[in-house]
Amino acid sequence: MNAPRAASSPLASLSQEIAVRGALALIGLMLAWRLLLAAFVPLVPDEAYYALWAQGLSAGYVDHPPMIALFIRAGQEMLGDTPLGIRLFSVLAALPASWFVWRAAEELLEDKRAGALAAVLFNATIFGFLGLTLATPDAPLALFCAAMVWGAARLVRAPRPWLWLAMGLATGLAAQSKYSGIMLAGGFALAVLVLAPLRRQLLTPWPWLAGALALLVFLPNIAWNATHDWATLTKQGGRVTAHASFRPGFLPEFVGSQIALATPLIFLFAVLGLLPGRTAAMFRSGAGRALVFFLLFVPLAYFVVHALRARVEGNWVGFLYPLVAIAAAAGMLAPVGSGWLGRNLPGLARATLPLAFGLILALGLHALFVPTTLAGNKDAIVRMTRGWPQFAAEIDARRREIGATAILTNDYQMTAMLKRELPGVTVRQFDERQRYAFMDESEPLALPGPLLLVLSTYRSFNEIASVYGRADLGEVSRRFRDVTMPPVRLFRLDPVVSPPPRPGSSAP
Incomplete structure (x- = not known):
């Protein structure tokens, strides 16, 4: 130079x-x-x-x-x-x-x-x-x-x-x-x-x-x-x-x-x-x-x-x-x-x-340290990283309350976090099953009831509507300090057919 x-x-x-x-x-x-x-x-x-x-x-x-x-x-x-x-x-x-x-x-x-x-x-x-x-x-x-x-x-x-x-x-x-x-x-x-x-x-x-x-x-x-x-x-x-x-x-x-x-x-x-x-x-x-x-x-x-x-x-x-x-x-x-x-x-x-x-x-x-929560749930760090252990514990308490054998979800992020926070609990995403082809786990729709469904508000559950009867258990939100995340809705699912359809079979 x-x-x-x-x-x-x-x-x-x-x-x-x-x-x-x-x-x-x-x-x-x-x-x-x-x-x-x-x-x-x-x-x-x-x-x-x-x-x-x-x-x-x-x-x-x-x-x-x-x-x-x-x-x-x-x-x-x-x-x-x-x-x-x-x-x-x-x-x-x-x-x-x-x-x-x-x-x-x-x-x-x-x-x-x-x-x-x-x-x-x-x-x-x-x-x-x-x-x-x-x-x-x-x-x-x-x-x-x-x-x-x-x-x-x-x-x-x-x-x-x-x-x-x-x-x-x-x-x-x-x-x-x-x-x-x-x-x-x-x-x-x-x-x-x-x-x-x-x-x-x-x-x-x-x-x-x-x-x-x-x-x-x-x-x-x-x-x-x-x-x-x-x-x-x-x-x-x-x-x-x-x-x-x-x-x-x-x-x-x-x-x-x-x-x-x-x-x-x-x-x-x-x-x-x-x-x-x-x-x-x-x-x-x-x-x-x-x-x-x-x-x-x-x-x-x-x-x-x-x-x-x-x-x-x-x-x-x-x-x-x-x-x-x-x-x-x-x-x-x-x-x-x-x-x-x-x-x-x-x-x-x-x-x-x-x-x-x-x-x-x-x-x-x-x-x-999250010194401020002024941005609320628009703060990506708060939204992604905070409140998961308490939220998972609340979900598991509701599961035990109704005697559910497993938790179903319809969101891969929710599934991953609940699996991580609740290692002894069966957690399955009931849709998008291709995501879990690498895992040796049973099909979620073949699980015995009752089940607890954790449903994201922006997704439907028509896929399981004809397989399970459902009872609305209300909403639960993840929280961190004064910040409340968007809620999820909980349902108790009970089989309406016995036994549940085999994996791959069509529901009646």
Whole structure:
């Protein structure tokens, strides 16, 4: 990097040595903060659901491929079926993911401080922090997509046969984490077709062997789907919105969610880092800068089209955050020039990490202690993590009061939390039975009565109406301090036929 560029950079006073030492210290502190939160913040319902997967390992599940189940099971083997055990490998994945982002930024950007800065920025985003703390498919997906970004960056600069194979392995593992990884692979495939350094490699066997290796790693999940009515592919494919009505209001919501999950200033510098002009010289080559665009283009094109018709959940885009961090590093390290940007960007660059870390600290403290409940049940942390033990105890008391042999539900999150809080009680979700194909459990409609039905207010129970007589037992709500969650309705179910219909038979 030449002297004029360093002199005009918003972070010109930051030496490479200080950047590396500071980055290692900050990543270490964030790892410790993740471990603390992972140990003491109660599980969210999705984590409890994925923890069920870990007790019945399979090549596939209805919702996602199996990688998160393997992560959870490995942690449980080390630390038991505890919140920290369940989350352990999601947290530890932050270290190799940070290494991949660091090295990818060094490959793509001229500034020698870029790798350290990009790794810290990745961890400092709300998604990068939480996504690699909670035990959800986003954690392994982020790890293996970071590996894909590193592999792609290396291949642009100096293609090697082993790098192609590493790229194929990372792609297969990303697809085994969440199908979103296939979109990043699509962006890389487009880059291979367009960028000359990569396109020339198509004349060698290595790109083709990489594709074959990715397919081989992904093959067990394809085979599982083939024997389970293509359940996961059908479910995830159902998110495609080609036949949904045009509702462009979801697009600004989508953009707003990414500003929040990236944190506002990191998002700003990521956008600046992708703009032509001032940041172009930050990239080692035009092919490297184009690679970042192509890797982002395919997934973001899909999400924009989706957002014109339906909601895009904020975490769906999280696998692109290694690229966001690299772009933000380019934006922060680029020369600012004169004018409005020259006057304001240095101050914004200096404020970026303090703001991001302040948000992460505040979010973590709120998750640990919930110092305020002013947001009521709109507070996602309160809504997902609090009040479950008392709620489950109240449900079980009602079950024992009517002498019910089991609890039926119609919500996978409710099922997972009640199974976790009431380990000695039979809990079954009576609908969506494909979700539990990995478990060796009896069909819920074959259970002897009486049963206690815990019915979410937004779901019907026509499926069991002809099998059981029912008595309305009123509503029960989960509570935390002064916050009351939406109620569930309780019913006593008694068989109206004897014996109950066999699994798979049609009710009269």
